[in-house]
Amino acid sequence: MKNTLSLWLLFSAAILMASCASAPPTASDDSVREVRKRQSQKVMEISKNDVEAEIQFGQELSARILGKYRLYDDKKATRYINLIGKGLASYSSRPEIDFRFAIINTDMINAFAAPGGYIFITKGTLKMIENEAQLAGVLAHEIAHVTERHIVKELDIKGRDTSVGAGFAAILGGGTSETVRAAFTQLVDKASELLFDKGLKREDELASDTLSVMLISNAGYNPVAYKKLLEKVESKKAKKEKEVLSATHPSIVDRVGAIEKLIAEEGLDALNYADVKKRYGKYIKL
Amino acid sequence: MKKISILLFIFMFLAVPSFAADLYVKSVKAKVLSKPSMRSKTIKTLSRGSKVSEIKRKGKWVMVEVNGKKGWISKYLVSKRPPMKRVSLLARGKNLEKTARKRASAFTSVAAARGLTDYDRARAGRKGYVVDFSALEQMEKINIDEMEALAFIEEGVSR
Numbered sequence: 001m002k003n004t005l006s007l008w009l010l011f012s013a014a015i016l017m018a019s020c021a022s023a024p025p026t027a028s029d030d031s032v033r034e035v036r037k038r039q040s041q042k043v044m045e046i047s048k049n050d051v052e053a054e055i056q057f058g059q060e061l062s063a064r065i066l067g068k069y070r071l072y073d074d075k076k077a078t079r080y081i082n083l084i085g086k087g088l089a090s091y092s093s094r095p096e097i098d099f100r101f102a103i104i105n106t107d108m109i110n111a112f113a114a115p116g117g118y119i120f121i122t123k124g125t126l127k128m129i130e131n132e133a134q135l136a137g138v139l140a141h142e143i144a145h146v147t148e149r150h151i152v153k154e155l156d157i158k159g160r161d162t163s164v165g166a167g168f169a170a171i172l173g174g175g176t177s178e179t180v181r182a183a184f185t186q187l188v189d190k191a192s193e194l195l196f197d198k199g200l201k202r203e204d205e206l207a208s209d210t211l212s213v214m215l216i217s218n219a220g221y222n223p224v225a226y227k228k229l230l231e232k233v234e235s236k237k238a239k240k241e242k243e244v245l246s247a248t249h250p251s252i253v254d255r256v257g258a259i260e261k262l263i264a265e266e267g268l269d270a271l272n273y274a275d276v277k278k279r280y281g282k283y284i285k286l
Numbered sequence: 287m288k289k290i291s292i293l294l295f296i297f298m299f300l301a302v303p304s305f306a307a308d309l310y311v312k313s314v315k316a317k318v319l320s321k322p323s324m325r326s327k328t329i330k331t332l333s334r335g336s337k338v339s340e341i342k343r344k345g346k347w348v349m350v351e352v353n354g355k356k357g358w359i360s361k362y363l364v365s366k367r368p369p370m371k372r373v374s375l376l377a378r379g380k381n382l383e384k385t386a387r388k389r390a391s392a393f394t395s396v397a398a399a400r401g402l403t404d405y406d407r408a409r410a411g412r413k414g415y416v417v418d419f420s421a422l423e424q425m426e427k428i429n430i431d432e433m434e435a436l437a438f439i440e441e442g443v444s445r
Contacts, residue, residue, distance in 0.1 A: 045367065046370070048370070048373055051370070051373040052375060055373065055375045056375065059375075059422060060417075062422050062425070063417040063419045063421075064415045064416070066417075066418040066421035066425070067415060067416030067417045067418040068415065070418070070421070071418075071424060071425065073424075078428065079428065079430070082428050082435070083430060083434070083435045083438040083439070084438070084439065086430050086432060086435035087432075087435035087436045087439035088439070089432075090313065090432045090435065091313040091315075091363070092312070093313065093362065094312070094370075095312060095314075095334060095371075096369070096370035096371060096372055096373045097372075098372055098373075098374055100426060101428075102421075102425045118425070132442055189413065192413070192415060211362060214346065214360060214362050215362070217324055218313070218317075219439055219443065220439070220440070220443030220444070265345070266323065266324060267323055267324065267325050268324060270325060271324055273443070274442065274443040274444075274445065276442040276445070279442050
């Protein structure tokens with residue numbers, strides 16, 4: 001009897017241990033709850049509705065970016081940046097997004113990403129860029145903001161029936177409540193402030209640099225070129241042109257430092273990757 | 287009995303499930319490398335949607351097993367969820383967009399002459415942002431195939 005009991009206890013213990021790995025912990029502790037929350041967010045399924053809400057939100061925000069800075073209508077250059085941008089985006093983690101790229105008519109040195117895959121690069125940035133690898137670095141940084149859903153997460157844009165995003169679909173269709181419309185506009189206002197004035201979180205910007213370096217390396221571009229571009233921006237005397245960039249991004253010195261560390265850690269400087277200078281000059285004549 | 291107890295004790299540890307999980311390639315293609323370094327040899331190139339088994343992680347790399355072969359893949363190219371199909375609002379929501387742009391057009395052309403409608407004021411937001419949906423439409427018209435873009439990049443970087 002004693003032996004049977006021991007066996008039973010051992011067997012129960014084995015079953016218990018086997019199930020421990022998947023059973024939820026008894027989350028009495030806040031830190032455990034926080035970790036679990038983050039983990040569940042990480043693997044959270046993004047529904048088609050969420051993506052649609054994100055795209056619609058991005059369209060509204062993009063219309064504001066284009067209203068503020070105006071499109072730079074150079075068909076050859078625009079097709080070129082779309083070829084590079086789309087090619088880079090094909091290496092990204094979000095095949096559900098149809099990325100689109102445009103040049104905006106300002107000498108300011110900056111680039112913007114709106115949710116849903118709308119990417120904007122300024123004429124001023126294109127003037128400063130010397131080769132395709134640098135262009136790829138800037139576009140990949142913006143692509144990363146979209147793939148990591150930085151604005152979407154910050155503003156909690158979802159496609160559920162009760163969400164503001166889903167409500168916006170009804171706005172476009174012509175019928176919804178004033179409250180939902182006002183709430184949606186407030187969200188677009190917040191996103192506009194993030195892009196034009198406040199900037200995204202420092203960690204989001206640095207994460208986008210990391211992703212950019214890895215993405216362009218995967219595509220075969222020299223990641224050191226991107227670092228050199230940032231150094232060139234930093235050394236630029238015309239402070240006015242980089243005013244907005246400075247206000248909305250972490251310091252370039254910090255960014256360059258982080259990129260240098262990453263390049264060294266991953267041994268990317270030893271790769272014989274391309275700058276593609278000649279082709280850049282062929283398509284971008286500003 | 288003692289032997290059975292020992293066997294059960296061993297089972298206790300073996301029974302703990304491993305954390306190996308299936309991962310899916312999200313990027314158009316992903317190299318499986320012999321070491322966790324971009325400088326190492328390519329074992330295999332996988333296409334989007336390919337399933338691999340995760341063995342372990344090291345920094346920005348994941349050791350995976352695919353068709354019995356082990357290798358390293360960039361963590362940025364794989365995910366626990368299978369890739370989603372392209373979501374396009376242009377085909378599905380044409381009427382919705384038209385409505386939106388019609389209203390936006392009212393904002394830009396008529397607003398100056400007659401003042402803004404409540405709807406347009408709402409759309410312009412608290413700071414009265416100008417919206418330009420015709421430029422957005424122009425931006426959306428550029429349609430480049432992913433494979434064409436990829437080939438264009440490869441042509442450039444291979445020279």
